[in-house]
Amino acid sequence: MTQIDGVNKKATIYDVAEAAGVSKSLVSLVLRGDSAVSPAKREAVQKAIKKLNYRPSRNAQNLASNRTKTIGMVITEYENLAYSNVLIGLREVFDKQDYQILLTDLHTNPNLHGDAVDALVSMDVEAVVLFVEPANLNTEGLSIPAIVVGARETTVKGADLIYSNDYQGSQIVLEHLIKLGHKNIAHLSGLGGIAGNRRKAYVEIMQEQGMPRMVYGESQKTNQLGGYLATKELIASGKPFTAIYAANDYIAAGAISALAEVGKNVPGDISIVGYDNAPISREYAMKLTTVDDMGLELGRQAAEQILKHLEGNKSQKPKQIVIEPSLVIRKSTAKKK
Amino acid sequence: MTQIDGVNKKATIYDVAEAAGVSKSLVSLVLRGDSAVSPAKREAVQKAIKKLNYRPSRNAQNLASNRTKTIGMVITEYENLAYSNVLIGLREVFDKQDYQILLTDLHTNPNLHGDAVDALVSMDVEAVVLFVEPANLNTEGLSIPAIVVGARETTVKGADLIYSNDYQGSQIVLEHLIKLGHKNIAHLSGLGGIAGNRRKAYVEIMQEQGMPRMVYGESQKTNQLGGYLATKELIASGKPFTAIYAANDYIAAGAISALAEVGKNVPGDISIVGYDNAPISREYAMKLTTVDDMGLELGRQAAEQILKHLEGNKSQKPKQIVIEPSLVIRKSTAKKK
DNA sequence: TTGTACTTTTGGAGCGTTCCATTGGAGCGT
């Protein structure tokens, strides 16, 4: 930091060079950990860096090196933590390769033009991970690798696809409940494509099994309140049920409250299964039985896939990866009485 | 996008200029919405931009203009949504001024050196918003404005401070409960400085009022499970209580489950107040009475304060802003029977 | 026609790095 006109200006590589009595190039070498630098000079440079509190400008670095080692990830909104495990999985892999992840939600400045992807591309990310629902994003002529996580189809041409098999998820949930003796299993759904897939699978499977289909909350938001309201509807319908399959854990949590209000006990009276293995399902006193959507694994494999594009041979054709979900049996399900 | 050696290369301003038959400078003017450009050329440029799918390089822009119009925000972890309202408040103000917000958690690549602040400074953010607990970050010689949100003290020298008054928060909670006739009010606490402040206030106020102090869960995490376990302890202690003041809404939610397990009804038997007005307190079927920590307002005012530094006269001395919290009365509290 | 006053457009320098080709020494054998 140098003082000019009483204003702090950020130190540049030249300031460091001068302070250390070397050339800017030598400083650059030290910065990048080049082994060809003599210990004495290296130390001098490091001292100068510390003294001046120098931090290299990534803008300049990126520009000069034509690399950013940065991956962009687009999510719908921070409040919906579904992305959380995926992010952890991505980081696990990318950290090892010294890639950075830039997380962005769909919020964009109304004044500025361009959506989340535009913003990311402008920042020269080397690839994008899309964890958003209908992806009405500007992905036209996207010249970097893209992978869509969590959806089984996309309009992003050339993008890889990775998702966990929702059909199979519904299947293992229903198998589990049926094995426990349940016959009247209601489904709590919600808005959106993911809930839609699970619903479709539920309907199909119940049909195959010749069991009654009861779907509620299709037009509700996929959160606790939605689950609560859907359950109220279910109860009001007067239809008999001994188990509930909720399209996600928040909906399941809402269902539990609604049931509690009418004196129904979980799992004593009603068994409940959620989906996603969200934090709430673990923290919740109830310890929800749920489907692990393998977010961590999705993240890991998405990262590997991206690395293949980035480091390996360029033009691979779009790949589609399907991960098998798994049932996490906890305490919200029990044998039918 | 031009095809060179079969590899897509991003279009630059020169490519656009050539395609539009103008100079790179003219393209730059169009990009920045300069009014001195003739309609004809403007249109030609815009057509070329679209055709080439050109997106300006922010790295180059930032470097050349010596501005990034970007503010960095540091949070502890994405999973803890406490920051959410603050972010919304920040955006509300910064959007209008065309500033972008870069959100970062404390996760840093173990291979790369530098913490979250280093990373942000390297990216040339113009100011930082710190929404992290003890802030053991490298803020030495930070040459950009910093504001610490949510803490009443900080080691970041020169930083502004903005927080809502936790003491007052505890005060209005307890006033509310006392007014409802409660005398035996337990407090559910948890790890961390914020919970600590609320706890301290609780202890002080109860002491003043000559009422029994019951604090549980000090060593628990501040989530649902923590609240659940703390409540179990409270119940096991055998001490009489008719109301609970929980250090946050998740703890309160956990408490409700624990109470339900022993047949205690909220608010019939026990009144509960949470803190933070977190999403769960609204969505939750229970409709939790809680303290709004004014996150939105914190965000707004933090943004205003930063703008004062950035646009106004430079060297202001550190300012400390305290926001008054407010009670949101919903359905988890009732008159003592 | 020429000059004046704008308005529109342009070339060039500069932003803080990286990377490469080159320079300058040190060390060693003869």
Place this chain on the structure above:
DNA sequence: ACGCTCCAATGGAACGCTCCAAAAGTACAA
């Protein structure tokens, strides 16, 4: 003392923009 090889260190071009000073064009009055 001289050449040769190696290794360490350096200067300059380049990255893709912005911004400024200057050039080119346009319109109108004299």
